Amino acid sequence: xxxxxxxxxxxxxxxxxxxxxxxxxxxxxxxxxxxxxxxxxxxxxxxxxxxxxxxxxxxxxxxxxxxxxxxxxxxxxxxxxxxxxxxxxxxxxxxxxxxxxxxxxxxxxxxxxxxxxxxxxxxxxxxxxxxxxxxxxxxxxxxxxxxxxxxxxxxxxxxxxxxxx
Numbered sequence: 001x002x003x004x005x006x007x008x009x010x011x012x013x014x015x016x017x018x019x020x021x022x023x024x025x026x027x028x029x030x031x032x033x034x035x036x037x038x039x040x041x042x043x044x045x046x047x048x049x050x051x052x053x054x055x056x057x058x059x060x061x062x063x064x065x066x067x068x069x070x071x072x073x074x075x076x077x078x079x080x081x082x083x084x085x086x087x088x089x090x091x092x093x094x095x096x097x098x099x100x101x102x103x104x105x106x107x108x109x110x111x112x113x114x115x116x117x118x119x120x121x122x123x124x125x126x127x128x129x130x131x132x133x134x135x136x137x138x139x140x141x142x143x144x145x146x147x148x149x150x151x152x153x154x155x156x157x158x159x160x161x162x163x164x165x
Contacts, residue, residue: 002038003051003095004072005059007120010146013037013102014133015058016117023080030163032116033132036092047071051093058111059118060103069094072150073141075159090159094145136161 005013018032037058041050052063073092078085102118121129123146127139137157144150 001041001047001050001054002036002090002092003055004092004142004145005037005055005061005066005095005097006146007096007100008098009120009122011120011122012126012142013059014119014121015115016119016131017114018116019114021080021082022114024162025078025080025085027080028162030132033134034119034121034129035134038090047091047093051095055095057106057108058104058115060101060106061097061099065097065099067096069096070150071154072145073157074154075135075157077160088159091154092157094150132163135159136163 007013013036014034015037016032016034020029023029037055038051039054039058041047045053048068051068052066055061055066056063071091071093074090076087076089078087080086100120102120104112104115104118107115123142126133126142135157137159141155141157
């Protein structure tokens, strides 16, 4: 599950990771990358509770400062994490906040090893960035979300697309 976490300026919050042990299924490490806030849904947890928990853990924004929207995208892909092939089934839910102060202070020990930065990005900054931002199709689908145009049903997006290095 991933949060499309937007502030009142329509900026998207992204985390930066650098973990050579996370590769494509062919074993290729693509270097540091930016990605959306989120993570696994714990057993018995609803997606709304999971997204609020993950936002707090990864940004220090309390759930009282978050309003959730619909699930707008979904997709699957495989990657290798710590040498093990892992199937990632992602759903993307819109979340909005007026809080702009963020912190990495609540990260787990494992997250602290790989997450290097957190930053708000405008669409223009995302479009101009030369850094790797996942999912790669974000530039294509984010404008509609920023304009408040949500699909009636979650769109199936290509999460398996790899960067051309």
